[in-house]
Amino acid sequence: MLREANLSKFVEPDRVRRQVYTDPEIFELEMQNIHEKVWIYCGHESQIPKVGDYWTLQIGRQPMLMVRGKDKQIHVLYNRCPHRGNMMCGDRHGNTGEQFRCSYHAWQFHHDGRLKQIPMMDSGYAGTRLNKDSPELSMKRAARVESYRGFVFASLAPSGPGLKEFLGKSIVAFDDMCDRAPEGEVEVVPNCFRVIQHSNWKLFMENQIDALHPSVTHQSTGRAAHAVEKELEKKAKKGETALKYHMLSAFATVTIDKWDDFQTIGYPHGHCVLTGYMGLRPQDPDTKAYDKIMIKAYGQKRFEEIVGVNIHHVLVYPGLSVQSPLQQLRAVRPLGVDRTLTEIWHFRLKGAPEAIYRRSLAYYNLVNSPATLINADDLENFWKCHQGLSSDGGDWVSFARHFGHDIETPGEVSSAPKQGTSEAPMRNQMKAWAEYMRG
Ligand code: FES
């Protein structure tokens, strides 16, 4: 039996024991102490625009749903009927109409979870412990729900930091994404890719800000794209760029030493930023048209600030990876110690030209979708890591790269200059993990 006190032996500042990734008991504890306590991303408000619209999701081990109520409020409820436990919504998403109505015995509920009606309640429940005001006849609500710039989060713990306090400086993920829209808002493209990887969830989170891996893991894809890109450039008219191939070829042309020029900045709660903008300010006509609309909306000075934000990636620990300059977001839903669902979403900048959306879509398809070689490369590593960690071939996972060189200031741990491939982000995540696991 694993004792919480023993967990301290599993995490050292520069290495962790392999069981952290493979032990089902540790997985149960981290669901209780992390995912079912902290703020977890539910979805975007634009997924449920009309009254009765709902979307189901997983928080830790709990099946949940978010729904738009009559007062336009968004509610997050456990997807469970208080009668005999039937899941209220069996579909991934839809519209529940004026109320929820359970498919088993027709108990009905308001959108905020309160009981509305039970068939022949007065005669059926006369003299029992239950009457229409009994709290156990309502659908259970998430303890806390908050939304920031359209992004809805829930926490299943009644106390703890508020959403903004929890996000801290990682809030830049949502500001950077929304500020790039001339109307200051994004809207979801109404479905996502879903991938189930055969590995522990932490392998995904660590990989997201692992600046050492892209030029190795994705080199073959990058090289092939680079060859095609060069051919296209030969044929292209002056000034034309093969931007889509560039999204892939960068994986070969940005070599390890160049990744060292970027920087990672770790924050409390395991959050982290990887700097480095994705070179998406080419002077092509689409970008120029977009710039013009943005300058009209914000003025030159604010426009320069917005498009000058130097972010490649933001990690909101433990469940979200955001690429704000390209309006991409991946939500991590652990399913078991060796199974992890990722939802891969992208968004439209409200008020931006269609071509800018197509660019985001191209990145979504070429880099983040299950169909791309980039994602396949990562998935293979995730599976192979989990296999290796399940073996007796070694006890430790090392995060020692540039250990001892990080720059610590109050509330921040940054990689040192020219050490962008430092494993500082993994150390920061595991530090937060250990704090959460101590309760
Ligand atoms: S289980 Fe829902 S009404 Fe019976």
Ligand SMILES: [Fe+2]
């Ligand atoms: Fe990768």
